[in-house]
Amino acid sequence: MQFKRKDLLGLEYLTAEEINLILETAGSFKEVLDRKVKKVPALRGVTVANVFYEPSTRTRMSFELAEKRLSADVINFSKATSSVAKGETLRDTVENIQAMKVDIVVMRHGSSGAHRFMSEFLDASIVNAGDGQHEHPTQALLDMLTLRQRWGTFTGKKVTIIGDIMHSRVARSNIWGLTKLGAQVTLCGPPTMMPVDIEKLGEGGVSVEYDLRKAVAEADAINILRIQLERQDARLLPSSREYFEVFGVGPEALRAAPEHCLVMHPGPMNRGVEISQEIADGDRAVILEQVTNGVAARMAVLFLIAGGKIEEDDIQ
Amino acid sequence: MISWKDKKEFWIAGARIADPAAKKIRSGCLLVRKGAIAEIAWQKEVDTDLPVLDAAGMLLAPGFVDVHAHLREPGHEEKETVATGTAAAAAGGYTAVCCMANTDPVVDDPSVVEYIRCRAAEADNCRVYPIAALTKGLGGEVISEYRLLRDAGAVALSDDGRWVENSRTMRTALEYAGMFDLPVVSHCEDHRLTANAQMHEGFQSTRLGLKGWPAAAEEIAVDRDVRLAELTGSRLHLAHLSTAGSVKILKAAKRAGVRVTAEVTPHHLTMDDSMLETYDRNLKVNPPLRGGTDIAALRAALRDGTIDCIATDHAPHTEIDKQVEFNYAPPGMIGLQTAFALLHTELVLTGELELVDLVRLLTLGPAETLGLPGGRLQAGDPADLVLIDTDEEWVFEKEAILSLSRNTPLVGRRFTGRVQGIFLEGNWRSVILDG
Numbered sequence: 001m002q003f004k005r006k007d008l009l010g011l012e013y014l015t016a017e018e019i020n021l022i023l024e025t026a027g028s029f030k031e032v033l034d035r036k037v038k039k040v041p042a043l044r045g046v047t048v049a050n051v052f053y054e055p056s057t058r059t060r061m062s063f064e065l066a067e068k069r070l071s072a073d074v075i076n077f078s079k080a081t082s083s084v085a086k087g088e089t090l091r092d093t094v095e096n097i098q099a100m101k102v103d104i105v106v107m108r109h110g111s112s113g114a115h116r117f118m119s120e121f122l123d124a125s126i127v128n129a130g131d132g133q134h135e136h137p138t139q140a141l142l143d144m145l146t147l148r149q150r151w152g153t154f155t156g157k158k159v160t161i162i163g164d165i166m167h168s169r170v171a172r173s174n175i176w177g178l179t180k181l182g183a184q185v186t187l188c189g190p191p192t193m194m195p196v197d198i199e200k201l202g203e204g205g206v207s208v209e210y211d212l213r214k215a216v217a218e219a220d221a222i223n224i225l226r227i228q229l230e231r232q233d234a235r236l237l238p239s240s241r242e243y244f245e246v247f248g249v250g251p252e253a254l255r256a257a258p259e260h261c262l263v264m265h266p267g268p269m270n271r272g273v274e275i276s277q278e279i280a281d282g283d284r285a286v287i288l289e290q291v292t293n294g295v296a297a298r299m300a301v302l303f304l305i306a307g308g309k310i311e312e313d314d315i316q
Numbered sequence: 317m318i319s320w321k322d323k324k325e326f327w328i329a330g331a332r333i334a335d336p337a338a339k340k341i342r343s344g345c346l347l348v349r350k351g352a353i354a355e356i357a358w359q360k361e362v363d364t365d366l367p368v369l370d371a372a373g374m375l376l377a378p379g380f381v382d383v384h385a386h387l388r389e390p391g392h393e394e395k396e397t398v399a400t401g402t403a404a405a406a407a408g409g410y411t412a413v414c415c416m417a418n419t420d421p422v423v424d425d426p427s428v429v430e431y432i433r434c435r436a437a438e439a440d441n442c443r444v445y446p447i448a449a450l451t452k453g454l455g456g457e458v459i460s461e462y463r464l465l466r467d468a469g470a471v472a473l474s475d476d477g478r479w480v481e482n483s484r485t486m487r488t489a490l491e492y493a494g495m496f497d498l499p500v501v502s503h504c505e506d507h508r509l510t511a512n513a514q515m516h517e518g519f520q521s522t523r524l525g526l527k528g529w530p531a532a533a534e535e536i537a538v539d540r541d542v543r544l545a546e547l548t549g550s551r552l553h554l555a556h557l558s559t560a561g562s563v564k565i566l567k568a569a570k571r572a573g574v575r576v577t578a579e580v581t582p583h584h585l586t587m588d589d590s591m592l593e594t595y596d597r598n599l600k601v602n603p604p605l606r607g608g609t610d611i612a613a614l615r616a617a618l619r620d621g622t623i624d625c626i627a628t629d630h631a632p633h634t635e636i637d638k639q640v641e642f643n644y645a646p647p648g649m650i651g652l653q654t655a656f657a658l659l660h661t662e663l664v665l666t667g668e669l670e671l672v673d674l675v676r677l678l679t680l681g682p683a684e685t686l687g688l689p690g691g692r693l694q695a696g697d698p699a700d701l702v703l704i705d706t707d708e709e710w711v712f713e714k715e716a717i718l719s720l721s722r723n724t725p726l727v728g729r730r731f732t733g734r735v736q737g738i739f740l741e742g743n744w745r746s747v748i749l750d751g
Contacts, residue, residue, distance in 0.1 A: 012523075089636075089639065089640055090640065090641055091639055091640075109641065111641035111642060111643045111644065112514075112524055112525035112526050112595075112642065112643070113524065113525075113526070113595030113641070113642045114641045114642075116594065116595045117595055117597075117640075117641060117642065131525070132525050132526075132643070133525035133526075133527075134524060134525030134526075135525070169525060172523075172525060195521070195522035195528075196517055196518060196519065196521070196522055196528065197518060197519035197522055198522050200519050200522075201519075201522060201523055
């Protein structure tokens with residue numbers, strides 16, 4: 001099968017087959033990352049612009065590495081403030097970047113739907129590196145790649161996502177991706193951070209559980225979200241110490257989970273707030289594996305968006 | 317259809333005439349003399365030597381009255397002017413439009429009321445009734461000069477766009493407005509509950525990752541304002557009602573004898589929050605497009621008379637204003653030109669609303685709500701009329717938009733039923749027929 005989409009706006013818009021294709025392709029690219037010479041010519045001659053309207057360390061470096069590993073030409077643009085505050089509209093900025101003959105725009109933006117909006121104007125492909133509180137598809141893909149390598153399949157697997165669900169684009173993309181591939185998702189977090197009707201999101205199999213111990217009791221993996229204080233326009237929590245008491249994952253909370261339960265975190269972590277030191281560094285944590293897989297997952301996305309088909313040549 | 321034009325006296329013959337006061341549509345002929353309705357003969361033809369406009373197959377009704385539009389002048393002439401807004405209104409069948417006070421400068425001084433009326437007289441497209449600010453500078457604290465504003469021509473008072481959060485100020489405003497029997501038009505929104513909100517709070521806001529505007533934020537405000545209207549005995553009009561809960565409060569208040577009226581917009585009656593999945597900024601309005609239960613309750617309230625009128629909340633914004641990320645786009649859509657066609661297509665032809673009721677909600681309903689002239693077919697009244705072909709199928713094209721702004725999600729939409737033109741004091745105005 002060939003990936004026919006021009007843009008990657010979110011996992012909601014992809015079929016299970018398309019998600020599987022990305023994960024399979026990522027698996028092939030992951031081998032490249034273990035080689036001595038970690039570079040393939042797959043995107044030679046392709047120019048990618050990383051346009052970041054929000055601060056990012058991991059995602060931006062990960063994309064840039066993925067692009068370089070694929071031999072793409074890379075330019076970076078970052079602006080901490082919104083385009084509106086700057087006086088130039090987002091449309092103007094990105095159209096200017098496109099005018100420099102860019103093929104793919106990787107964009108992070110604080111406004112939900114910003115990528116959808118830009119796709120109305122751009123001929124270049126758009127890859128969503130996070131839009132507001134909507135989707136962060138490549139994060140979910142790398143999370144899923146990590147789980148797939150351990151499990152082989154998602155059918156019947158249970159993943160619990162813990163934290164600020166309301167403001168989390170990671171949660172939304174994970175819900176879409178995991179449920180499309182047959183996993184069940186349990187959401188756990190304070191009700192002030194649980195958006196209305198979230199159980200209806202995804203393709204069935206989403207539930208909400210406010211008791212952390214119950215929420216992890218049958219989990220094959222838990223994904224712990226960062227408490228994003230900068231996204232809160234009202235105080236939704238009394239304090240971080242109370243948060244840790246109720247929803248923080250420490251040794252005691254993890255004892256409620258099955259032995260084989262994996263611990264994930266999209267980073268950056270607030271140790272002592274949503275996750276304890278022991279758990280973050282513990283043997284169930286696959287947090288750094290996620291980071292490695294991020295490069296492979298993004299290589300796969302960029303490669304497929306650029307119209308690539310997996311041929312032996314591409315990964316030689 | 318030539319000879320009657322520009323004549324001081326002529327018959328409009330053969331039309332179906334919608335009489336909202338009598339709640340009837342009957343065949344009839346209407347005599348216009350010196351700009352006024354002279355006589356209505358409830359028969360298909362007239363035997364006369366006077367010029368005759370043959371309106372066979374057409375629907376003739378009192379001209380529409382909009383109690384809620386933003387004409388943006390003064391201050392935002394890049395979005396709309398009184399001239400362009402009223403041109404769009406006339407094309408939509410409106411012979412009278414009330415314009416909101418959130419201009420720049422704000423309509424909190426008699427000179428601004430006079431300015432708008434002058435611009436309207438120059439444009440001469442339809443009647444314009446300015447609504448003045450309820451509080452100075454729309455600040456929500458100090459009431460404006462109601463008597464001076466009324467004498468200048470203001471017909472109602474509103475801080476539309478903002479709810480008066482201070483309950484004491486609202487009580488004062490209602491009490492003071494009551495002395496002049498001026499209706500107070502309230503935009504009901506608890507702003508703290510809607511901070512940064514982009515759309516209706518529900519499954520769709522969760523799905524799209526846009527901050528939600530809960531129904532309760534409107535209902536809390538409606539409830540308080542109704543109680544203050546009861547306390548003061550003054551006239552309260554609720555702007556753009558959008559939730560099932562608000563309808564419930566309104567119904568109970570009316571039953572209890574509170575002097576309260578309410579309007580609903582064409583978009584809240586026909587569009588829901590699921591349409592926002594494209595992040596189309598033209599669908600961003602305030603209050604936001606709601607869900608199916610709310611829409612059903614609003615439609616039921618139209619039928620049972622709980623809601624008094626349909627108002628457009630015509631809110632022009634330029635293409636540049638709207639060509640930004642969803643959360644930076646200002647809320648509002650234009651609606652004067654399409655209100656009838658949209659509602660006729662989606663509510664009347666589907667059997668949800670009788671045609672005569674739609675006409676009443678666009679004419680007598682709004683006129684009575686704000687105590688305006690018009691909306692009736694009475695001998696002696698100005699001949700402000702609308703002529704409609706209820707069978708005409710047409711497509712709303714972008715090029716046909718008369719408003720200066722084009723922020724509507726309805727471009728390209730096929731409608732059944734089209735306003736052919738209006739008579740303003742007996743003078744024919746039409747953009748599609750030259751008469």
